[in-house]
Amino acid sequence: MTEPEEIVIPSEPPRHVVMVLLARFRTYLTSLAMLLVAVMMAVAVYRLTSEVRYDDVVNALKDTSWQAIGLAIFFTALSFASLIYYDLNALDYIGRRLPVAPVAVTAFSAYAIGNTAGFGALSGGAIRFRAYSRLGLSPEDIARVIAFVTFAFGLGLLAVSAIAALMTAPRLATITGMDPEWLRAGATAVLIALALLLFLGRNGRRVEIVGIRLRLPDTLTSSRQFLITAFDIAVSATVLYVLLPPTNVGWPSFFAIYAAAIGLGVLSHVPAGLGVFEAVILGALGGQVSVDQLLGSVVLYRMIYHVLPLTIAIISIVFSEARAMAKHPLAREMATVAGRVSPPLLSAFALILGTMLILSSVTPTPDGDLDIISKFLPLPVIEAAHFFSSLLGMALVISSRGLAQRLDGAWWVALVSASCAFVFSFMRALALGEATFLGLFVIALAANGRRFRRPASLLNQVLSLPWIMAILVILAGAATILFLVYRDVDYSQDLWWQFEFFNEAPRSLRALLGITLFSIAAVTFSLLRPAFHHPEPLAQEDLDKAVAILNASDNADANLVRMGDKRVMFSDSGRSFMMFAIQGRSWIALGDPIGDPSERAEMIWRFVENSRGAGGRAVLYQVSPALLSFCADAGLRAFKLGEMAIVDLVHFDLKGGRLAGLRQALNKGRRDGLDFEIIEQADVAAALPELKRVSDSWLAHHNTREKGFSLGVFEESYVSSLPVAVLRKEGEIVAFATIFKTDTLKEGSVDLMRFAPDAPRGAMDFLFVSLLEYLKNAGYSTFNLGMAPLSGMSKREVAPVWDRIGGTLFEHGERFYNFKGLRAFKSKFHPHWQPRYMAVSGGTGVVLALMDVTLLISGGVRGVVGK
Template identity: 60%
Template sequence: MTFPSASEPEIDEEQRNEAGWRPFLRRNQRYLSAIGTLLVIALFGAAIFHLTAEVHYDEVVAALADTSWQSIAAAVLFTGLSFLALTFYDVAALDYIKRKLPYADVALTAACAYAVGNTAGFGALSGGAIRYRSYSRLGLQPEEIARVIAFVTLAFGLGLATVTCLSLLTVGEYVAPLTGLEPFWLRTIAVVVLGGLLTTFILAGEGREVRIGRLTLRLPDSRTASRQFLVTALDLAASASVLYVLLPSGTIGWPAFLAVYSFAVGIGVLSHVPAGLGVFEAVMIATLGRAVDVDTILGALVLYRVIYHVLPLLIAIVMIIGVEIRQFAGHPAASSVRRIGGRMAPLLLATLALVLAIMLVLSSVTPTPDENLAFLESYVPLPLVEGAHFLASLLGLALVIVARGLALRLDGAWWASIVIAAAALLLSLLKAVALAEAGMLAFFVVGLLASRRLFVRPASLFGQALTPPWLTAIGVICLGALVVLLFVYRDIEYSRELWWQFEFSAEAPRGLRAFLGVTIGASAIAIWSLMRPATTTVEPASDEALERAIAIVDAQDMSDANLVRMGDKSVMFSADGSAFIMYGRRARSWIALFDPVGPLQAWPDLIWQFIETARANGCRAVFYQVSPVGLAYYADAGLRAFRLGELAEVDLTRFELKGGKWANLRQQVSRGQRDGLEFAIVEPEAVPAILPELAAVSDAWLAHHSAREKGFSLGAFDPQYITAQPVAVLKCGGRIVAFANILKTATKEEGSVDLMRFSPDAPKGSMDFLFVQLMEYLKVQGYRRFNLGMAPLSGMSSRQIAPVWDRAGRAFFEHGERFYNFKGLRAFKSKFHPRWQPRYLVASGGLNPILALMDATFLIGGGLKGVIRK
């Protein structure tokens, strides 16, 4: 990607000199967001503690026990209806982007995405991660997957707003006390919002495009909008009914409850707290507390979380791992699961590990039932019970750490999960005879054993630094445990003596000690993740490594891989030595140039090896200018693809200057011949003789363009690099006026050029003449295609449903001519009527792709000054 010009490489002094609050916020946004999430959790936790001031833990347990099996069965039924409705979000999204996939595949993907997203709802464990891994395996391009995710998110948000506003028109008085507004104003706001949504619906017509300034929005047609409203209404109605049937009958009318439920879900979504944990509960208690006993609400909310959040996750895992059992593998019903299940199972099991971690930590701060405690007192020594209680809480914290490793398919995480789950299972029996807890852990172990073949990535589990979302999850668990601890033992006055009480009946001291252990462990993990130093440095490839890499380049098809000959990049080889990745480092980004070079079967492990090494050094892994071929491998490693532009390829087997579309190029060739241009290929052994002339042309070109040499993704005029392969030259009057070094491999699949330099006095159209002559030469030599290079930011969409990345890139492509000649470069390549192939930047989500693109631009340009100067 030929973003702006070069200068001498700069160290990070410009970044060091930045001052003010904006750079501070930009650098620390992830950490500030995590702190904000924890503050929201703390505030709503305090609200729950205040709202339940008159409630006792025993009353909540009694309310849970009093729930009828008929109510539970009805809740399960409505959960199934809700998830059925949720699958049609993805169906409509695929229809909107005009892609057709089998419903079985879409339904499985959507169900698993919502099972994970509803339960975890953050970072790597989200519905977006599930969709990206699954749909990339089903052939969707990254921008198409991003549009699906955007459509689903927007459809749910608009549907939720519509249903909530319609409900508020009739039951505003139930929500008014919570908001502090009068029912009249709530209804007024609802009418205004509904009016805006109705106006949008009318404007949409049949997919009309509306232009707002420079932005073009494609509105969904009325059929799509109507269908999505019905899907959202069905989803919300069914999910609200899950909680409604768990409450005592006659508590509140169903329409009023739907409004309250929709409002609570919306507040939970806006809070950005994982799964709306604590936020949703606080809103429901504050709203319904006047109509029903709070202990009953708490009991219903606990059951709702289990039935609507945990149960679908368990069912999804059963479906996925079922096909791992050999006797079911050949069943026709398993075909869809078998196709994409292997990409989703690690995320599902990681989510379950997170759920089990919460279960273990919370159970450590809640009392053991009296009958179980009496049984333990008769058969188990007190020190064993105390130790089991304390250790089980720490194992819960350990499960959070291995959950991340499971999501990344680490073999070490699989072994650690087996050991932790087995130990926790035993301890759960010793500390409280917790049969349900032990059963969940046993289910987890079975799922791990059935999915063993999926966890094959060799990596050090303890070398993994937890990212801010995972540290936030640990913080949320600790805060949740604190709220539960204070709620359960609110009637016990605190004293320092509690810490030293060791008795079977001393439940509060056991809970305090367990919470302290979890807090200390979580703090240690956070400090280690945030403060640990990098373990290695990045050095350019040695001469021996370059020779090995060049041998691999010559045996494969990608001509651009010859950029490794520059020697300015580091090289990482696969375990078997058959493939390599060339990369550079800028700031906290390890940036790999192109896909791995070598056999396709070596790519997955090599990609993972690079990602693992970058993370072990506290850096982000980035892949720059990658092709669609490897997107499934990057998605499987938890990375996302963002379009950079399009690569132009000319099919040399069909290249000939005949027909009307080639008229302009024919004229340029004829003009060049009249101007006396002569084309020639200089073989490598003869290049040193003309090197002074080439250097003169190159220096004149750089001076004329006020530019310096670039690097990384582009070659520089280095004698060793220039003399490594043939050079195409143009002469005029016996003097070289233009040249281009040719990149090629022994397979003759593809040819390309890197440096293209010409003298300021070269005849007009010289580069067109050179390219035509070079393509005709390569065609005669038996090459199949010619790589014209990438047009940056080309091919990006500006439609409403397009990702923000694409719309921003499109806007820069259209209006960024003062920074770079984006349109001119694409127009030049278009002269040769190429096939346009997308190229991507691959990184993790959040701000990482933006920071990675900045780092790549600085790496190419040679620092901030080099970028600004040209």
């Protein structure tokens, strides 16, 4: 490292206390709002269906013609085909070309999960990141694709809804009770605003809105995307429309209602808009269509448009595992993409199946099925199968989180739970459809078992607040359905103890109680389980083992482990390690894992799980782009820190005009009487007094103190473990730098750099040029000049907020830190710049994580506020 690389956060102007509280508790407030919306929608659906009986809904489902179901499947296929073009259009917008087949697999999987799990930008975005990173897209390009498809859908939905409302205002006014003129006025205002936006963006112009610069798509791209969105929403609306019974509500009016229901469902952030979508449809069409038939149509719509595509996606990844498919290059490429997206797909499928088991446990079994089962099984067996099926459903819901993280424990829990539920589906009811889905899920898990090899305990997982809220939403939905189905049954305490073949209400009550108690126990265990002890400080034998590993690696900066101030986590094989320190709740790992590259993914997973197990926050500091896909798999969110300057020593040559400034610095140092010398590690102890004198004078002259973690400190044991480059004048040392290198001769670097106040001006330039020539002659390939913090931040229109903040600090933060000066110094050596990132578990903790890193490097609050 060439300079202190901590990031000092400037003090912010005071903000209103309410805004501070909102920012601090945003996650909690969002989760609470999601739960409240779900409860409100459950109450609304319950009241809107006050005259509906469960049997009527079942009969309505049975009365739906196969022709209508076939048409619904056809329009669903058209909808998902159009959704694929979102990604193709986005790739065209950013100027990248990818093979159509893997893009289609990725887009289909992303929308299958996004439509089901909600939070499409996040759930579908994770799919795109995993898949597109393997296809060669950079994180910035993937972020632009995600932003494009998200905003394209939002603006397209707004546009088509406004057009539909404008065309059908009188009809919508009759249904909604609003004034048609107000509907027309609102729709016109929306269309004018969108038209203005389209005009401003003609030919891909850049515009600035509330301080944010955007490059809008050109007219052709915008028009093409609008047609794709309009077609998508139109055919997806038709999926539900063809399932409705004959009605006098025309398709244009229904289209406007459907678009509003979809929009409100997306804004609610409730998974798949469950309850919100139904409440809007029931409220708008309840007076025009029989409510029981309307409910039956909505249930079928959910099955066809949400569950069916996800099932197809699961089937596709099962077939992608077949060896026969891998013989063809195109099939092999598609199988690679399918393998990357299989864990989140199986996670979403587990969530659906778990919810299905829970909901089926609170609904009655058909009498015909009970007649058949009662002839072969005794009542206690049926009761037990029904009760345990509901618990297995909740087990699948909880394990779905671990499946997304590729945990081996979650794989086993899901496999055993689904297998048992498959058997119970025949024992409690002849549920062939349920058994089919469970069987498919078991096969998919077995086929992809090798992808779930993260050695982490599922019991050590801390359920995050959004997952706790999701469990509560499922319980609220189950309770709503229970009360809706058995609204005619008078409650009494005796119901709990009634055990009869054809008395379903008591059985459902006991199942709801069971899953409620199981959920409370799981959440309580997650929140109150004992915290793990922090790992022990680094022992000498572990330090010796880590040094042996780093000497065989290409990462020179790994020599920072010699400081002994960090803890070390080794891989099971002992061929790799990660060094980290703990500050507050943050477990902060420094750099990439060192050692065997094939163990990097497992090392990251172990580190993340260990930090979570101790109730901490996992932070990977200064990681390279090669680790980003592994970080995404582990649920970490990456933020750019800056760029690392790497000098190519093979082509480093002072001849010519390109490096004339460095050649002049070398000649000036020689004229000033400077002599360059390398003190090998074995001889450093004898020079320690002189080195300490230079170091102390440098600290006193700069009125600063030693740093740490990502920077070395002057400790005799540390300095004497490294070779040192020194400058002498008249025989006395006036400047020095400790050298980082490994036995592979791949990379060299420096850590401590100190010079005496009386050293000639330009002494450090002379030291660096001399050191680079020495390492080049010694056979080294590259030289690491260290990181320039906050440099290279994206200035594109879809750049994350973090990049914009970092870019602003880089441009205007000279008062706090010499960002530009540091990059200018490194630029004199004409390096190539490699981005470095900080990856944090749970993106909302990035500011706290950065503060912990700053405190760790600076040695506490005193080191931050002082020098």
